[in-house]
Amino acid sequence: MEILKIVGIGIVATIFIVILKNTRPEFALYISLLTGVIIFTMILGELSYVIQTLNTLARRVNIEFSYFSTILKIIGMAYIVEFGAQISRDAGEESIAMKIELGGKVIIMVLAIPILLALMELIIKILP
Amino acid sequence: MDIDLIFKIAGLGMLTAVLHTVLNKSGKEEYAQLTTLVGVVIALGMVINLISKLFDNVKALFRLY
Numbered sequence: 001m002e003i004l005k006i007v008g009i010g011i012v013a014t015i016f017i018v019i020l021k022n023t024r025p026e027f028a029l030y031i032s033l034l035t036g037v038i039i040f041t042m043i044l045g046e047l048s049y050v051i052q053t054l055n056t057l058a059r060r061v062n063i064e065f066s067y068f069s070t071i072l073k074i075i076g077m078a079y080i081v082e083f084g085a086q087i088s089r090d091a092g093e094e095s096i097a098m099k100i101e102l103g104g105k106v107i108i109m110v111l112a113i114p115i116l117l118a119l120m121e122l123i124i125k126i127l128p
Numbered sequence: 129m130d131i132d133l134i135f136k137i138a139g140l141g142m143l144t145a146v147l148h149t150v151l152n153k154s155g156k157e158e159y160a161q162l163t164t165l166v167g168v169v170i171a172l173g174m175v176i177n178l179i180s181k182l183f184d185n186v187k188a189l190f191r192l193y
Contacts, residue, residue: 009131016138020145024164027141030171034134037178044185051189069191076190080183 002046006039029091036083067115074108130178137171 013035020028051072058068081104088097144167151160186192 009134012131013134016134016141020138020141023145024141024148026164026168027137027144027171030137030168030175031134031141034137034175034178037175037182038131038134041178041182041185044189048189072190073192076186076192079190080186 002042006042009035009038029087032090033087036087040079040083067118070111070115074111077104077108077111080104133174133178137174140167140171143167 013031016031017028020031054072055068058065081100085097085100085104088094088100144164147163148160151157151163
């Protein structure tokens with residue numbers, strides 16, 4: 001039962017964080033970081049199954065493969081950016097979290113530009 | 129899984145808190161700060177390995193090269 005493990009880890013970590021928050025806030029930050037990493041690592045196995053299924057589906061309906069891999073990259077980047085921003089927000093650094101999110105948005109925009117260009121070309125082709 | 133790392137870091141935190149209090153009470157403030165610093169560095173060394181492993185996994189899964 002994966003879900004019981006995840007919830008149990010979360011509860012134990014929360015108790016530790018509450019204990020340590022008054023005396024040593026820096027260790028509370030480490031524990032929350034570590035809990036995030038462990039839960040994410042547990043989820044990754046399930047996520048790889050989902051991605052394989054999506055992969056076979058995309059191959060079956062004959063989408064151009066570069067578009068699919070771009071979408072996959074954007075999803076992965078969004079996960080990482082969310083993780084980092086959440087950690088900085090937990091530590092009380094709202095401005096750094098905003099900067100991380102800004103960086104993620106810009107890089108995702110750069111990745112998405114080829115799709116945007118293809119769309120524009122299609123529109124121009126359809127218009128007389 | 130490496131859940132015992134959470135217990136390790138929690139124990140380390142409590143130990144440093146106690147050491148900090150004892151050293152502070154006996155009037156050795158600079159040693160108290162030093163113990164806290166060492167504890168933080170040890171915890172960082174434990175955590176940073178796992179973070180790099182996580183990032184490698186995400187990179188491999190989503191093909192972010």
